[in-house]
Amino acid sequence: MLQADVLIVGSGAAGMYAAIAAARAGAKALLVDRSLIGRGGATVMAQMTVAVAVGEEEPDHWEHHFADTLKAGRGLCDPALSQILCEEGPACIREMDEWGIGWARRDGHMAQVHAPGHDRKRCVYVDFLNTGPAVSKTLRARVQRTPEIRRTGDLVVTDLAVRDGVCVGANAVHVSSGDTIPIAAKATIVATGGLTRLYARNSASINMGGDGYALALRAGAELTDMEFVQFFPIGHLAPRLVGMDPIMWDPFRYKLGGRLLNSEREEFLAEDGRYVAARDVATYGILKEVAAGRGSPHGGAWLSFRHCGETALREAFGPVIERLAANGIDLTRQDVEVAPIAHYHMGGVRVNADMQTGVPHLFAAGEAVGGANGANRLSGNAITEAVTFGRRAGERAAALAAKSKMPSLEPRAWASSNGSTSNCAAEIARLQKLMNDEVGPLRTQAGLEQALGQIRALEPMCAELPAPRAGLDPEWMDLHDLRNMRLVAECVARAALDRTESRGAHQREDFPETSDAWQRHRTFRL
Amino acid sequence: MNATLKIRRGASWQSWEVPFEPGQTVLDGLRWIRAHRDPSLAIRFSCINANACKECMIQVGGETVYACTTRLAEGEMRLEPLPNKKLIKDLVTEIAPPDERLK
Numbered sequence: 001m002l003q004a005d006v007l008i009v010g011s012g013a014a015g016m017y018a019a020i021a022a023a024r025a026g027a028k029a030l031l032v033d034r035s036l037i038g039r040g041g042a043t044v045m046a047q048m049t050v051a052v053a054v055g056e057e058e059p060d061h062w063e064h065h066f067a068d069t070l071k072a073g074r075g076l077c078d079p080a081l082s083q084i085l086c087e088e089g090p091a092c093i094r095e096m097d098e099w100g101i102g103w104a105r106r107d108g109h110m111a112q113v114h115a116p117g118h119d120r121k122r123c124v125y126v127d128f129l130n131t132g133p134a135v136s137k138t139l140r141a142r143v144q145r146t147p148e149i150r151r152t153g154d155l156v157v158t159d160l161a162v163r164d165g166v167c168v169g170a171n172a173v174h175v176s177s178g179d180t181i182p183i184a185a186k187a188t189i190v191a192t193g194g195l196t197r198l199y200a201r202n203s204a205s206i207n208m209g210g211d212g213y214a215l216a217l218r219a220g221a222e223l224t225d226m227e228f229v230q231f232f233p234i235g236h237l238a239p240r241l242v243g244m245d246p247i248m249w250d251p252f253r254y255k256l257g258g259r260l261l262n263s264e265r266e267e268f269l270a271e272d273g274r275y276v277a278a279r280d281v282a283t284y285g286i287l288k289e290v291a292a293g294r295g296s297p298h299g300g301a302w303l304s305f306r307h308c309g310e311t312a313l314r315e316a317f318g319p320v321i322e323r324l325a326a327n328g329i330d331l332t333r334q335d336v337e338v339a340p341i342a343h344y345h346m347g348g349v350r351v352n353a354d355m356q357t358g359v360p361h362l363f364a365a366g367e368a369v370g371g372a373n374g375a376n377r378l379s380g381n382a383i384t385e386a387v388t389f390g391r392r393a394g395e396r397a398a399a400l401a402a403k404s405k406m407p408s409l410e411p412r413a414w415a416s417s418n419g420s421t422s423n424c425a426a427e428i429a430r431l432q433k434l435m436n437d438e439v440g441p442l443r444t445q446a447g448l449e450q451a452l453g454q455i456r457a458l459e460p461m462c463a464e465l466p467a468p469r470a471g472l473d474p475e476w477m478d479l480h481d482l483r484n485m486r487l488v489a490e491c492v493a494r495a496a497l498d499r500t501e502s503r504g505a506h507q508r509e510d511f512p513e514t515s516d517a518w519q520r521h522r523t524f525r526l
Numbered sequence: 527m528n529a530t531l532k533i534r535r536g537a538s539w540q541s542w543e544v545p546f547e548p549g550q551t552v553l554d555g556l557r558w559i560r561a562h563r564d565p566s567l568a569i570r571f572s573c574i575n576a577n578a579c580k581e582c583m584i585q586v587g588g589e590t591v592y593a594c595t596t597r598l599a600e601g602e603m604r605l606e607p608l609p610n611k612k613l614i615k616d617l618v619t620e621i622a623p624p625d626e627r628l629k
Contacts (some may be wrong), residue, residue: 038628039579133578151626174628176614181628205572205579240549243595245576296593425561471615474560474568 001409004030005401006394007169007185009157010212012021012041013383014366014390015191016139017092021188021394022149024075026513027401029394030183031143032155035396038140040207042193042367046132048250049115051087051380055110057121062086064119068380072117072278073346073374074504075519076225081372084392092118092387093124094468101138102126110234113254115379117278128318151428154472154498155181156480157211158465160188160219160362160408167219167362168407175477178470186360186401189393190216193325194367197490199342200429200436203247209481210488212368216349217487221323221357222525224370225347226488227495228505230377233282234260235341236299241327244408249303250379255316260286261302261335262294273307280376280504283340283441288305291338295417297521300339305331326371340441343426344382346373346505347495350523355393361400365393371521375504415464424478431485439493444509448497455493458486470526495522529598530604531555533567534606534615540564546598551575552605553582553593568616569593583608584617593617 003029008015015031016038022029033040053060066086070077095158097103097110103124104111112121127133145151157170161182169185192212195205213223234253236246253275258281264270267284269277277285286301286345305313310332314321319332329336332367348370355363366386374379438447462483468476499522501515502508527548532541534565542563542573572579575594582593585606593605611619620627 008599035572035579037580039581044578045573152628153622155628171588176620179628207572242549242551242575242597243577243592245573245578251594329628411545413564423561423565425557425565429561472568472570472618475565478565504548 002030002181002182002183002210003406004028004183004185005187006048006397007032007183007188007192007207008028009170009189009215010041010191010193010368010398011037011151011387012043012191012193012366013135014368015189017390017396018137018189018191018365018397019149020142020146021391022398025395026211027148027398029149030185031151032157032183034175035451036153036205037151037187038136038143040205042205042208043132043383044136044205045205046135046246046383046385047245048131049113049125049254049380050093050383051115051123051378052062052093052384053122054093054110054112054124056109059111060120060122062090065122068118069373069378072376072378072515074376076374076503076521081369084353085372085381085388088388088392089384094383096135096138099138099142099260102132105234112520115254116276116286117378118380122324123254124199125251126309128441129251130318131383146412156477157215158480159412160215162219162359163407165220168361169409171412173468176382176470177469178473179256180411180466180467182409184407186404186406187397189363189365189397190368191365191390191393193349194345194435195492196342196345198435198485198489198492199229199440201235201339201349201474202434203232203245211484213488213491214385214484215449216362216364217491217524217526219459220526221359221361221362222350223491224350224521225375226524227499227522228346228375229342229492230279230344230346230505231283231340232343233279233286234303234341235340235343237337237339238298239328239336241329244327247343249336249338252305256305256308256312259304259307261304262464266292268294279378279379280507285419286340287442288493291497296337300325300337302335303338304335305333306333322350325526327510328332344377346370346377355389356396361404363393363397364367365389375506393525412519414467417466422480423464424450424475427461428478428482428485430439431455431482431489435489435492439489441505442507442509443496445497448493452490452493452497455490460480462486473510483517491524495524498522502517527600529555529600530602531559533617544598549597551594552586552596552598552603555598556593557608568614569617569619570618581621583621585609
């Protein structure tokens with residue numbers, strides 16, 4: 001049995017910032033992760049930029065960032081949450097600067113670049129392709145230096161513990177020993193990230209299967225906007241790259257523009273060598289070119305930097321040129337293929353401005369939260385969301401814990417066995433393909449209904465969890481993941497089927513127009 | 527093309543034929559085995575392809591490498607867990623810093 005004033009599930013930027021803030025507010029924090037601390041989430045994989053109105057490159061104010069965020073969100077942002085992201089972003093980014101993150105600088109000030117959808121140069125970064133690793137490393141060092149934070153990896157939270165409608169902690173499995181570990185907590189924060197692992201083509205880590213949504217939903221919390229999955233338009237497609245995140249082309253388009261071309265060498269988004277098309281528009285544009293027979297050989301578009309010349313390429317790419325060469329790619333002589341890839345989830349757990357869910361003593365932070373980014377997230381808002389929401393959730397959870405008693409908790413009981421002999425690793429791969437094909441960037445009623453039928457048919461196989469064995473029990477982990485992924489996939493597909501319009505990241509081929517009647521949120525509760 | 531992955535599982539070795547296209551990695555091969563041959567094979571990884579999480583460190587042919595950045599090659603490849611870490615199962619070892627373990 002473990003105990004904590006504040007339990008934080010997930011150790012990406014949101015979870016680590018929450019732990020730091022909770023400890024600073026006087027709480028004993030317990031930071032747990034199913035993987036290693038600070039290594040397994042989405043943050044460490046983020047290679048691009050962080051949107052924040054620090055106004056170092058040119059004058060700026062959080063209200064301008066806020067206006068751009070609302071505009072990108074296509075009428076569905078929760079303004080209170082968007083405001084927290086934009087208004088509190090500068091303080092968090094400057095605090096991480098003091099902690100030695102090393103934001104790229106120019107003439108003594110933070111360098112800021114102009115990303116699509118922003119009205120000015122607003123996005124800070126760490127060179128080269130190092131923003132996410134630098135955020136993770138900085139927060140990890142800070143967490144390690146805070147004695148009030150206990151850190152435990154290899155701990156999979158299977159369910160939140162709820163008594164009389166109040167969250168009293170969680171039940172976890174220590175995957176190396178197979179032991180069941182109840183964790184009593186005065187307040188609990190879900191910071192497990194998003195759901196992009198549901199898709200065959202994704203930029204996710206293996207941990208991004210929507211665990212937090214499933215945990216919160218089963219605990220009685222509400223989910224919102226589940227249909228809005230952001231596809232990053234220019235994820236790397238071919239030739240095969242190793243050791244590099246598929247999102248890697250983004251920062252170079254900020255710096256150099258680059259040309260996105262169809263098979264007839266036309267810039268079909270009319271960007272004219274700049275990087276300006278919003279993500280939903282670019283994703284739709286590429287898929288329509290492919291559908292019209294003008295795609296690249298592997299079913300995407302060409303991205304070309306050949307016109308930039310070797311000097312500019314070397315300056316922008318730095319040591320990455322060598323990593324590309326090791327993969328057999330020379331950008332002065334060849335183009336690469338890119339295509340949309342599941343990247344981020346706008347929807348998630350519904351919270352108020354204190355990051356509290358509808359379940360007392362249960363909070364959420366980071367990508368696990370729905371609402372700040374509406375129907376389409378602005379470039380650079382993800383890390384800002386993680387750190388601002390994490391900090392606030394940590395502070396608010398610590399304040400609640402300070403006036404709460406330590407609850408007691410019984411260990412979870414396991415199902416005897418579900419009798420299934422299916423290979424869940426294979427079932428997960430099938431589910432990912434189904435989601436990509438029918439619940440991806442382009443949707444129809446027929447496809448969504450077919451997907452929903454197949455998703456529901458998986459339920460008996462993964463309804464219950466038996467007790468795990470020692471040794472990272474890989475089959476138990478697959479069953480655990482399939483159980484959560486299936487539940488969350490059903491929410492995405494049902495919300496996508498209900499929303500008979502197209503808006504932001506949700507594009508229905510059979511309902512191409514945006515409808516005023518649908519300027520509202522679709523929510524779920526069990 | 528085919529690679530033969532010969533994997534140490536505790537005291538014994540087990541081999542699988544793995545189909546691949548040039549450019550694919552050892553981690554791709556291990557995931558293929560789990561989905562198509564034996565889901566009980568234990569491996570540890572998180573970021574899959576980005577070389578960000580550093581969790582998939584194993585030995586291939588006696589060299590310590592990341593499975594996600596080592597390319598599959600035709601013929602036999604011998605895969606073992608890290609020799610200087612406590613073995614948990616198959617290719618998985620205890621790699622967490624001591625103060626981040628449960629016990």
